[in-house]
Amino acid sequence: MSASPTCCNVLADTAFAKLLGAAAPVIERWSDGWYLFGAQAVILWGRPRLTADVDVTVRLRTPDTAGFCHDMEQAGFRLRVADAAAFLARTRVLPFLHVPNQLPLDVVLAGPGIEDTFIQRAVTVEIEGRSVPVVSPEDLIVMKILAGRPKDVEDAQSVLAERLDRLDLGYIRTMLAMLEEALERADLLPVIEAELTRAKRLRG
Numbered sequence: 001m002s003a004s005p006t007c008c009n010v011l012a013d014t015a016f017a018k019l020l021g022a023a024a025p026v027i028e029r030w031s032d033g034w035y036l037f038g039a040q041a042v043i044l045w046g047r048p049r050l051t052a053d054v055d056v057t058v059r060l061r062t063p064d065t066a067g068f069c070h071d072m073e074q075a076g077f078r079l080r081v082a083d084a085a086a087f088l089a090r091t092r093v094l095p096f097l098h099v100p101n102q103l104p105l106d107v108v109l110a111g112p113g114i115e116d117t118f119i120q121r122a123v124t125v126e127i128e129g130r131s132v133p134v135v136s137p138e139d140l141i142v143m144k145i146l147a148g149r150p151k152d153v154e155d156a157q158s159v160l161a162e163r164l165d166r167l168d169l170g171y172i173r174t175m176l177a178m179l180e181e182a183l184e185r186a187d188l189l190p191v192i193e194a195e196l197t198r199a200k201r202l203r204g
Contacts, residue, residue, distance in 0.1 A: 016127075021130060022075045029071070030068045031060055032059045033110075033133075035119060035133040035134060035135045037057060037134075037143065038054070039053050041134055045137040046155065047158045054103060057107075059115070059116075068094075077098055078096065078097055079096060079097075080104065092109050093109075094107040094109070121135075123136050140156075145176060145192050146176075157195050160195055160196065161199050169196070177189060
């Protein structure tokens with residue numbers, strides 16, 4: 001899928017664009033798929049908010065994370081932790097800093113299952129002349145409801161408020177129902193229904 005180029009004007013920040021310009025070629029060489037998510041995706045699909053964080057999920061085609069990190073360092077990034085292997089084993093995250101702009105970039109290594117679906121459904125967006133895969137608005141909402149922190153629910157509400165008439169609500173409900181069953185939870189569908197009710201009420 002592709003998104004209209006006008007929808008990403010809010011992301012056309014020079015520092016952010018330079019970070020993507022440095023990271024994307026390395027990620028694309030090393031991965032079988034990736035997508036931008038987190039706060040930058042909320043800005044794209046929802047409403048603007050202040051953030052300096054950049055988050056991507058990457059499915060590396062090789063277990064050689066040291067080689068990937070070396071190439072990222074050659075592209076102007078450095079790791080923000082001393083023991084990257086231990087941090088990765090604990091969190092599945094490689095935390096980088098884009099040295100020229102001092103912006104953090106967290107690279108999440110995709111696991112099996114739901115992240116394959118998110119990669120396949122990512123939406124291609126043009127940001128400062130570069131095609132960037134971005135998590136779909138529906139999958140972003142699923143992520144945020146699953147995370148469940150007050151800020152995450154607020155982010156989900158931002159996307160619902162901005163794109164309510166253009167969302168595949170059936171897909172969102174199906175994914176959350178699957179997650180409830182897999183995780184033996186019963187609190188995800190009630191949250192999305194409450195937030196949908198709120199979004200519709202705010203729209204009048």
